[in-house]
Structure formats: structure tokens, C-alpha cells
Amino acid sequence: MLKDLVAKNRSYRRFFEDEKISSDQIKEWIDLARLGASGRNAQTIKYKIVLSDKMRDNVFQQLAWAGYLQDWAGPEKGERPTAYVVMINDEGLGKNYFSDDGIAVQNLLLGAVESGYGGCIIHAFKKKELSELLKIEEGFSIIQVVALGKPKEKVVIEEMKDGDIKYWRDEKGVHHVPKRSIDEIILEEL
Amino acid sequence: MLKDLVAKNRSYRRFFEDEKISSDQIKEWIDLARLGASGRNAQTIKYKIVLSDKMRDNVFQQLAWAGYLQDWAGPEKGERPTAYVVMINDEGLGKNYFSDDGIAVQNLLLGAVESGYGGCIIHAFKKKELSELLKIEEGFSIIQVVALGKPKEKVVIEEMKDGDIKYWRDEKGVHHVPKRSIDEIILEEL
Numbered sequence: 001m002l003k004d005l006v007a008k009n010r011s012y013r014r015f016f017e018d019e020k021i022s023s024d025q026i027k028e029w030i031d032l033a034r035l036g037a038s039g040r041n042a043q044t045i046k047y048k049i050v051l052s053d054k055m056r057d058n059v060f061q062q063l064a065w066a067g068y069l070q071d072w073a074g075p076e077k078g079e080r081p082t083a084y085v086v087m088i089n090d091e092g093l094g095k096n097y098f099s100d101d102g103i104a105v106q107n108l109l110l111g112a113v114e115s116g117y118g119g120c121i122i123h124a125f126k127k128k129e130l131s132e133l134l135k136i137e138e139g140f141s142i143i144q145v146v147a148l149g150k151p152k153e154k155v156v157i158e159e160m161k162d163g164d165i166k167y168w169r170d171e172k173g174v175h176h177v178p179k180r181s182i183d184e185i186i187l188e189e190l
Numbered sequence: 191m192l193k194d195l196v197a198k199n200r201s202y203r204r205f206f207e208d209e210k211i212s213s214d215q216i217k218e219w220i221d222l223a224r225l226g227a228s229g230r231n232a233q234t235i236k237y238k239i240v241l242s243d244k245m246r247d248n249v250f251q252q253l254a255w256a257g258y259l260q261d262w263a264g265p266e267k268g269e270r271p272t273a274y275v276v277m278i279n280d281e282g283l284g285k286n287y288f289s290d291d292g293i294a295v296q297n298l299l300l301g302a303v304e305s306g307y308g309g310c311i312i313h314a315f316k317k318k319e320l321s322e323l324l325k326i327e328e329g330f331s332i333i334q335v336v337a338l339g340k341p342k343e344k345v346v347i348e349e350m351k352d353g354d355i356k357y358w359r360d361e362k363g364v365h366h367v368p369k370r371s372i373d374e375i376i377l378e379e380l
Binding site: 001002003005006007009010011023027030031032034035036037039040041042043045046047048049050051052055067068088098099100101102103104105106107109110111114121123134135143144157160165166167177178179180182184185186187188189190 | 191192193195196197199201213220221224225226227229230231232233235236238239241242245258278288290291292293294297299300301304311313324333334347350355356357367368369370372374375376377378379380
């Protein structure tokens with residue numbers, strides 16, 4: 001059922017780094033992203049897949065991890081993502097991609113979770129350095145980076161208290177994510 | 191399987207208007223949206239549900255339908271959406287909602303499809319008029335409107351030719367949507 005998949009699709013930031021993901025597997029997930037709706041049907045979003053050890057290491061250096069965990073600089077060696085999918089806007093096809101970025105990444109991540117993997121969407125990266133590293137050409141722009149792997153951590157959702165949005169990690173390493181209640185987010189029925 | 195659900199989740203614009211959707215059913219789909227990832231975990235997106243005949247009619251008047259179908263002004267009476275979910279950004283919680291809008295709407299629509307319904311994301315609406323109609327308060331802003339119902343049309347995906355992104359409807363009323371190939375959207379493997 002979709003609900004189970006959605007519940008299991010948490011933002012994972014630590015992985016069994018030696019559990020590799022094949023290029024074909026990632027392409028299946030990107031194919032799900034491809035099949036998502038697109039504003040004006042422009043389909044401006046394109047992808048670079050990063051799988052090699054060297055490039056994964058280089059990409060990793062340009063990313064920032066889990067802003068609210070101030071004591072944690074990101075996953076250690078051995079727990080880093082096994083792959084990255086970099087989502088790039090082809091501005092020649094359209095500068096405005098409406099909500100395509102989220103639709104695509106959600107299909108991709110739900111696909112990963114269904115296959116026993118998981119990931120995390122990263123918006124905090126050194127844009128100039130990462131663009132140079134990935135040889136992003138003029139007219140293209142990085143939207144977000146999706147880190148992927150076999151999750152090595154437990155992530156739980158809990159009720160938000162006093163509007164505190166900060167996720168936190170307990171002494172057992174479990175990652176807790178406060179969520180607003182359904183009553184808080186539904187403003188009105190008309 | 192997710193792939194079947196993703197394939198079935200097309201943009202539907204004509205519905206069996208007398209097949210009603212309950213408020214509880216829509217809340218289940220919004221709950222899926224609620225469980226999606228959120229940038230900085232800010233969860234700025236809120237919802238208004240439109241179900242009553244009068245408000246549905248009023249909302250309908252503010253929407254534009256299927257830009258590429260120039261001979262079609264939108265669904266006729268009897269084929270209009272049974273419900274709308276209006277996604278609204280609570281700017282006091284954050285002006286930037288990253289890709290949350292797409293993540294949330296994709297969860298919502300996949301939920302609808304799994305339950306035998308379907309919908310269409312609409313970005314083309316008269317913002318001022320719709321905001322007044324829905325009494326959108328200062329500090330809140332409509333992101334997109336999701337039209338929902340029991341689909342009364344067939345939508346098929348086809349290979350894009352010569353970069354022509356325009357969807358079209360054939361003489362049998364089947365809606366055809368050209369999609370870029372996986373080879374076109376994957377720029378590189380590194």
C-alpha cells in the first residue's frame with residue numbers, strides 16, 4: 001500500500017556504503033521521475049548519476065548535512081551515500097519548472113524505498129564548486145542533489161510540539177522528525 | 191507496484207461529476223502529503239478543501255484548463271471536478287518551500303489514484319480573484335490547485351517527437367501526452 005511506502009520514505013543520511021546500487025536500478029527510479037506530471041508538459045528536468053568512488057567523494061565534499069544537527073558534520077566514511085542523482089534544470093526548455101522538481105524526486109525516492117533503498121534530498125551545497133565539478137554547462141542549473149543508499153539508520157516521525165520544527169537524534173542514534181498535525185495544516189473546508 | 195500507480199497517475203481533466211468524494215477520503219490523501227519530506231522540515235504548506243457545489247462552481251470559474259487544447263475551455267457541467275484541494279503557503283513559516291509543493295502533491299495524487307480517483311494540478315488561475323474567493327489571508331499565498339474526481343477520460347503517454355511538448359486529444363477523446371525519453375533526460379553517468 002502507498003501509505004506504507006510513504007511512511008517508510010524518510011530522509012536517510014547514513015547508509016551501508018558497501019551495498020552498491022547499479023546504474024540500471026537508478027535508471028528505473030529516474031524513469032518513475034520521468035513519468036511524473038510536468039507543468040506545461042515542458043519536462044525541463046535532467047539528471048546526472050554519480051556512482052564512481054572518486055566522484056562520490058568529490059560530490060560529498062560540496063554538500064552540507066542536516067542543518068539542525070550541529071554536532072554532526074555528515075556521514076562518516078563507510079556510511080556515506082552509495083550514489084547521487086543530481087537534478088538539473090535545462091533552462092533552454094524553461095526556467096520555471098513549477099512543482100516538477102518535487103513530483104520527480106518523490107517518484108524517484110518512493111521507487112528507491114520500494115526497492116529497499118532510501119535517500120535524502122539535499123538543497124544545501126556549494127553551488128559554484130559542485131557545478132564546476134559536474135561540468136554543468138551554461139543554460140543548466142542544479143536544482144537539488146538526491147543522496148541514495150541502503151539506509152543504516154532509524155527515522156521516526158513524532159507529533160510537533162510548540163511549533164518546534166527541529167529534528168533531533170537521540171542517544172541511540174534514532175533520528176526524530178516532528179510533523180505538524182493534520183488539523184494544523186487543513187485551514188478550512190468549503 | 192509503484193510503477194503501476196505512477197503510470198496510472200495521469201493528469202485527468204474530465205470526471206464523473208456525480209461520483210462524490212468524502213471529506214474523510216480527501217483528508218487521507220492530505221495526510222500522505224503531510225508525511226512527505228520538507229525542506230528545513232519547515233512544513234509551510236497548508237490546505238483548503240473545496241467540496242460544496244457552490245464553492246466548486248466558484249473555484250471552477252477562476253481556473254484555466256489545458257493550455258494546449260485551444261478548442262477546449264475546460265470540462266463541461268457534469269464532467270467537472272468533484273473536489274478541489276488548494277495548496278497554500280504559510281509565509282510566516284517560510285517563504286521558500288523548496289520542492290515540498292511537488293512532493294506533497296505527488297503523495298496526494300498517488301493516494302487518489304490508489305483509491306480509484308485522479309486529478310490534475312492547476313497553476314493557471316486568476317490569483318487575485320481566487321484568493322478573495324477563498325479568503326486567503328495576508329501572509330498566505332496560493333501555490334497550486336489540485337482538481338480531483340473519478341476520471342472520465344483516457345490519457346496515454348507517447349514518445350516525444352522533434353521536441354514537441356504539446357499534448358493533444360484525438361477524435362475519440364483520448365488525451366495524448368508526449369514524454370521525453372530516458373536517454374534524453376540522463377545527461378551523464380559519472
